[in-house]
Amino acid sequence: xxxxxxxxxxxxxxxxxxxxxxxxxxxxxxxxxxxxxxxxxxxxxxxxxxxxxxxxxxxxxxxxxxxxxxxxxxxxxxxxxxxxxxxxxxxxxxxxxxxxxxxxxxxxxxxxxxxxxxxxxxxxxxxxxxxxxxxxxxxxxxxx
Numbered sequence: 001x002x003x004x005x006x007x008x009x010x011x012x013x014x015x016x017x018x019x020x021x022x023x024x025x026x027x028x029x030x031x032x033x034x035x036x037x038x039x040x041x042x043x044x045x046x047x048x049x050x051x052x053x054x055x056x057x058x059x060x061x062x063x064x065x066x067x068x069x070x071x072x073x074x075x076x077x078x079x080x081x082x083x084x085x086x087x088x089x090x091x092x093x094x095x096x097x098x099x100x101x102x103x104x105x106x107x108x109x110x111x112x113x114x115x116x117x118x119x120x121x122x123x124x125x126x127x128x129x130x131x132x133x134x135x136x137x138x139x140x141x142x143x144x
Contacts, residue, residue: 002141004139016045023107026102027125028109028126029128030110031113031130033129033130040058040083043109050079063084064080064101065080079107081109081111083110098122126142
């Protein structure tokens with residue numbers, strides 16, 4: 001487990017650079033924290049470090065956004081960003097898509113993973129929890 005104390009959103013890119021090499025192929029990052037903690041901002045930093053040139057937006061309404069590092073290449077060049085905030089439960093079709101993405105994409109990041117069924121298991125899972133106190137954040141990252 002790695003803990004980052006007393007960090008600001010301005011530190012996200014450096015933390016993302018430190019974390020990215022640890023997230024091996026087909027990793028799933030479950031990203032938790034209160035509303036406004038900077039989850040999507042962290043995903044923006046992480047995907048920029050991974051090589052995404054496109055603007056990374058919150059998929060709050062679309063639920064899932066897909067980014068391709070090298071268009072025309074394999075599915076392993078995809079980065080998936082899901083935001084489950086608006087859902088009370090995840091329907092079977094979305095769950096199947098996320099499971100497939102987790103086995104095919106380079107990296108899958110899921111915000112609000114507490115919306116996933118408690119019995120659902122991904123392989124190669126990492127958890128990143130953000131705690132806030134005003135403008136100061138603490139991050140805890142661990143492989144589970």
